Amino acid sequence: MQIYLPDDLYTEVKSRKLLASELLQNAIRAEIDREDKIMAMARFVEDSIREFGEPSDEALAKAEELVARIKAHLQPPAADETARSDQHAPKAS
Numbered sequence: 001m002q003i004y005l006p007d008d009l010y011t012e013v014k015s016r017k018l019l020a021s022e023l024l025q026n027a028i029r030a031e032i033d034r035e036d037k038i039m040a041m042a043r044f045v046e047d048s049i050r051e052f053g054e055p056s057d058e059a060l061a062k063a064e065e066l067v068a069r070i071k072a073h074l075q076p077p078a079a080d081e082t083a084r085s086d087q088h089a090p091k092a093s
Contacts, residue, residue: 003024005013013020049055055063 003020005020012018013023
């Protein structure tokens, strides 16, 4: 198998003395794991719909609200919020 790296990535890998083969193996394993989890979740949803039926409009709305709250919690603070919090942070001595 041959892998193509754009010049900028090749330069970074070499200058940082990274082990490209190990990085690639880890990335492929992570992607396989991610896809396995997506497929497992899809099976879970299908099984749940078969067992309990389609969710109501109200249940879908609650789920969408919960997802939005989780996404908002996981997002890093905006740049201006970070700058403001840095102004109030204690100075290292």
